[in-house]
Amino acid sequence: MVPLTHVLVFGAVLFLIGLVGFLSRRNFLTLFMSVEIMLNAVNVNLIGFSRSLGDTAGQVFAVFVITVAAAEVAVGLAILILMYRSRGRVLVQDWRALRDN
Numbered sequence: 001m002v003p004l005t006h007v008l009v010f011g012a013v014l015f016l017i018g019l020v021g022f023l024s025r026r027n028f029l030t031l032f033m034s035v036e037i038m039l040n041a042v043n044v045n046l047i048g049f050s051r052s053l054g055d056t057a058g059q060v061f062a063v064f065v066i067t068v069a070a071a072e073v074a075v076g077l078a079i080l081i082l083m084y085r086s087r088g089r090v091l092v093q094d095w096r097a098l099r100d101n
Contacts, residue, residue, distance in 0.1 A: 015038050
């Protein structure tokens, strides 16, 4: 069995990778992928705590986080398709153009 500290360190590293990707990129697709990495880091931590405590509540909550992430991807891809059709590119600078319309 893997110690809880290893799981937490792995989750923290994954979250930091997602955070750096979110703060340093200008493409919406990369931003969405970075958010998904951060959500998966949270899921790793939830399941690690759940396993160490012997409780299934963290695992159930992780399934709900995965469900919300899937809904986020569906809405995000719809917005990206709308931006690509109207502008011909998908950049963060174009977000204001969608808000003004």
